[in-house]
Amino acid sequence: MLAKTSNMRVQKTIHHQSRWPGRSAGRKRMTCFSSALYLVLLLPCFVFADNSELFHLINERLSYMDEVAAYKWTHKLPIEDRKREEKILDHAIADGLTQGIRVETSRAFFQQQITAAKEIQHYWFDKWRSGAAPSGSPDLNKVVRPELVRLGQAITSNLNTASPKFSQDEFLAIIDVEGLSTLGKQQLHQALVAIEHYDHRLQQVxxxxxxxxxxxxxxxxxxxxxxxxxxxxxxxxxxxxxxxxxxxxxxxxxxxxxxxxxxxxxxxxxxxxxxxxxxxxxxxxxxxxxxxxxRGGKTPISLCKKVRKFDKLQKIDRASNRIVVNPGGTNERYVDQHIKQAEKVLHQDNRTIFDEIISGNVDLMITDEIEVKLQSARHAELCPTMPGKTLTYQExxxxxxxxxxxxxxxxxxxxxxxxxxxxxxxxxxxxx
CATH class of the missing domain: 3.40.190.10 (Periplasmic binding protein-like II)
Structure with a gap:
């Protein structure tokens, strides 16, 4: 995992190197080593990354902000986009709930990330106004934003590792993105260590x-x-x-x-x-x-004209018969456990599965009694083949x-x- 993460960072370093006019010559986005000392410091960096993967993810996400700025510059778009910011916050809060993160602390942390992102973009806009401007940029919607979404989700998944044991000095050493001030880094760190989790799920709800x-x-x-x-x-x-x-x-x-x-x-x-x-x-x-x-149980359903053909399990479990199932549920589990000869046919969309029986593509289905009653009432062609009987007990x-x-x-x-x-x-x- 660490080797993969470090390789990803090196690739991003190469991708960014000297892309935009005004960037410091030879500056590389390596998180805890320079290119000259890469091989020497490789092992220590792996050890360090083991305790600070979250910081590296935050740094990597912010490192895309020059590309965001370049796209907005070349397409004459404003840095501020309040509607999109609210959409980002809503998604971040929703992702945070999957980790049990308190809404108010999740919002504050991701709002601070947005503030830091805009600070970096303003930095590049100011630099380009007084010097050479970028001639192009990666596509924001097709290239950059999918990466930002991926990294945002990875950050949320790693927020459980956020702890006061991560000192501000460690954070400042890792967050190394051109255009982000020390104050911006400090405010981001404060929002990070303020993350809190709900005590239990009912409290969260x-x-x-x-x-x-x-x-x-x-x-x-x-x-x-x-x-x-x-x-x-x-x-x-x-x-x-x-x-x-x-x-x-x-x-x-x-x-x-x-x-x-x-x-x-x-x-x-x-x-x-x-x-x-x-x-x-x-x-x-x-x-x-x-x-x-x-309470109920499993029972077969087929065309009404085939009821006698499938009125016993022994008649159903024959090699010439085709039983349709929706994958991953208890219907498939029952067929796997009890049907040895008949052919199992997977149908991905459970909403249209009974049409397969009506059209003759399959012979029958074994499903919950309540569903058999409903579908046989809806479709005159369908009937339970073992009415009043169930093959299992179910709750x-x-x-x-x-x-x-x-x-x-x-x-x-x-x-x-x-x-x-x-x-x-x-x-x-x-x-x-």
């Missing part, structure tokens, strides 16, 4: 005023939408809105997929998954489940990070909504 709900949008009646530009709908979407109202916070729906449900959870991209998620022991190893709000629950305070709140909210009939009426609304 309440104080940030935001509940981030992971949902797939491909599993009616729990969560569905027909295209990415339309809002989510379904049982769990309605209940998510109710939960947010109980918390007195806003709700934000975060698209996820079954195959990355746990990865998104551990990455902190959502606070709770509400998408008809089946409670199982593998998922419980990674997160906490709420209490159960629906639905809401998946959260391993945060006891959040789980206890959700469990109490759910118990109250089960008791007052809200859950039952929501199911009835979407099933009928």
């Amino acid at each position: 309440l104080e940030a005023g935001l509940l981030r709900v992971g949902t797939t949008g491909d599993y009616a009646p729990f969560s569905f939408r027909t295209s990415s530009d339309l809002p989510f709908a379904g049982i769990d979407i309605d209940l998510a809105n109710d939960l947010a109202k109980a918390l007195n916070v806003e709700v934000r729906f975060v698209p996820t997929q079954w195959g990355q449900l746990l990865d998104d959870l551990t990455a902190g991209r959502y606070d709770i998954a509400m998408s008809g998620v089946s409670r199982n022991l593998d998922r419980q190893k990674v997160g906490y489940f709420s209490n159960t709000y629906h 639905k629950g809401y998946l959260m990070p391993q945060d006891q305070q959040l789980k206890e709140y959700v469990d109490l909210w759910l118990a109250l909504r089960l008791g007052d009939g809200t859950v039952a009426s929501t199911f009835e609304k979407h099933l009928n």
Whole structure:
């Protein structure tokens, strides 16, 4: 990892060397060594970088500001862009929440980065006004900004390493970008060491005023939408809105997929998954489940004219049959564990998966009983092949990070909504 990081910095050093008129001759953007002493100091730099990777990332991001300035200069654009700055801050705060960073400290830190970036850009504008100006620049939108986004996300991911043990002297030694004053560096360091984290996820939700709900949008009646530009709908979407109202916070729906449900959870991209998620022991190893709000099981669905052909599992598991599954979920897991002869056909879009059965591209699907009831009601061609029977026992629950305070709140909210009939009426609304 250290060798890769250092190589990346050397490449960026070469890329920047003597690019813009007015830059000090021979100046290279190396973080803790000059080009003349590169080989001599290589090993010590690796050791130092091990304790200060965050500082190097900040320095590398700021080192792009001359290219940003050159693009704005050659395209006659102003340095100030308040709308874009707010957009950057919103994205930075959202990324910060994945790491549990307090909104106010996240905003202050990234605002200070923007201030430092503008100081560097003003430095180059002033220099070019009194001397030779740049003749060109890398494309800001296609080349530079993707790197700035990548580095910004890397900085956020490394903010957990920020600690008062990182002295200002160490920070000033690493932040070595032409055009940034000592005062600018000091203010950036102060904002960095002021970063604070929430004590637990429930506190984050309440104080940030935001509940981030992971949902797939491909599993009616729990969560569905027909295209990415339309809002989510379904049982769990309605209940998510109710939960947010109980918390007195806003709700934000975060698209996820079954195959990355746990990865998104551990990455902190959502606070709770509400998408008809089946409670199982593998998922419980990674997160906490709420209490159960629906019970059911797996059952087959096929064309009505093929019901007798697939009314037993032994008839289904034959080499001539094609069973369609959505990748990464419990449907695929069931087929992998119990179907040995029939062909498994992967279909990426769970929203159109039943069309595959209707068109004859596949023979059947084994999925949750509630989905079979809904889809057979929607499509006259489809029928359950084992009506009233399930192949498994299954419970639905809401998946959260391993945060006891959040789980206890959700469990109490759910118990109250089960008791007052809200859950039952929501199911009835979407099933009928």
